[in-house]
Amino acid sequence: MKFSVEKVVGGGRLGTILPSGPHGSTALETPMCTLYTRGGSAPHLGVDMLKRVSNVPDIAAMSLGSLAPHHENIRDFGKGIGEFAALKSSLIFTTLHDASAAVTSGKNDRNGVAVWGKGGKFKMDPSLFVKVQEALRPDWFQALSDGDTDKHTAKKRLAKAVNNTLDFLDGILELTKNNKILKDASLIGAIEGGFDEEERKRSAKETAARPVHGFLIEGFEKGHSGVDLFSIDSFTKLLEKTVSFLPEDKPRIMETVWSPLQIVKAFNLGIDVFSSSYPYLLTERGQALVADYTIPSSSPAARLENKGSPNGALSTTSGFYVNLKDKCYFEDFSPVLTECDCYCCATFTRSYIHHLLNTSELLAYVLLMIHNFHQYFHFFNCLRRSAREGTLEDLQASLEAQMNSKPSSET
Known part of the structure; x- marks a missing residue:
């Protein structure tokens, strides 16, 4: 090596x-x-x-x-x-x-x-x-x-x-x-x-x-x-x-x-x-990674608000992820993350994954694993680009702002 x-x-x-x-x-x-x-x-x-x-x-x-x-x-x-x-x-x-x-x-x-x-x-x-x-x-x-x-x-x-x-x-x-x-x-x-x-x-x-x-x-x-x-x-x-x-x-x-x-x-x-075990743990909990790696970024809470998620979806935003087991996603027909081009987000909705999770369907974890891996691997591309372009401090500040938008402690 x-x-x-x-x-x-x-x-x-x-x-x-x-x-x-x-x-x-x-x-x-x-x-x-x-x-x-x-x-x-x-x-x-x-x-x-x-x-x-x-x-x-x-x-x-x-x-x-x-x-x-x-x-x-x-x-x-x-x-x-x-x-x-x-x-x-x-x-x-x-x-x-x-x-x-x-x-x-x-x-x-x-x-x-x-x-x-x-x-x-x-x-x-x-x-x-x-x-x-x-x-x-x-x-x-x-x-x-x-x-x-x-x-x-x-x-x-x-x-x-x-x-x-x-x-x-x-x-x-x-x-x-x-x-x-x-x-x-x-x-x-x-x-x-x-x-x-x-x-x-x-x-x-x-x-x-x-x-x-x-x-x-x-x-x-x-x-x-x-x-x-x-x-x-x-x-x-x-x-x-x-x-x-x-x-x-x-x-x-x-x-x-x-x-x-x-x-x-x-x-x-x-x-x-x-x-890359972090995406796996999120998947096991029915959670989807929604962190924003762009600079400047909007927080996950802001993105959810802009999408008009119904029934109080903002309450389940926790910094870097959303909990799709929550009943607020029952009639949410938007993608897990609009900006994401993974197979899960391109094909299915939050409502569908919420249904799969609450009926204990294995497909729920397949789709969440695809999305969470996709987002986590994409993050490392953004991290390398940010380090190369001299914007690493901005990326950290952006992630800290998103972290501070959560109501409870981050995993």
Whole structure:
């Protein structure tokens, strides 16, 4: 993997990642997100329906919780998880945990790390971990790491988390030194340390001293907690400090669930690659992303008002999304978002999706997933353009104004 920086905007970086191996000609522009998957597929969408989504990322993130227990079957298939999941044209990035889910605490130790799927716990030491990666044949893979920490974790436990993660990394590096199957795969080192500045510094410096191809910063929360990390006073300063100890020529990744506004803030602190699990969580709640990325923008509330949404639709506007389960959309025959050109908005109405949600039809989640993915992927195009044109502050101000239009706290 080769990462080249085109332009630095504040603390953020416009750049290009060139992968190794068979996808070496695929240029990934940063800032970017990965395609969020569950069990190897985009949630609610088959391969054909995924083709209806515009700007789908060229790299799919797959968590080991659902895949590792079945690695022997995938190994016997012999062509890796990309082809197994009908995503042969995509790069594959294997991560430890599902970005959208909380992780059961207290199951990691110096001998290995537990991941979780439908079958329960699956614990891996470095040796089994490498066997799993050999079966999956990813383009990028996150090293085994002990990220079972948050702002309440004691200092002694934080030190153990950093030590365990570094020991796992050393074991993986030794096991993959002459590995022919993984010779083109890029190893992503994990940065741990919770909210302790000294442990973050130690983790960052020690990991950067090893031959990894990029860095995944985690350990601020135990899986998805629903907490806005930027609301924690020490988080911004700590993330900025952590990034300062990492080299400039390698990408920095965070798999946290973040709204567009939080993505802009994290990009300004130096993060390059993000998860697209946020659209999935909105979809699961029957919510549609309606944020406006144009500059200047009208808030979602203003756009809804202009469309004349009946029966008090404004009451269900919540910053960046609307809740289509609400009865106010019963007779709302406008698209989910007039400015959106996705398949959902071009073909169906809010009223129809409201009906599907309230009758528990699976099609509701298919259509919302198409729309929410489309809007989220479009946001990253706007983010790169804004950074390139020098309007990043305006974009952030616009998103903050939309955020302030909501009646309750944002996810």
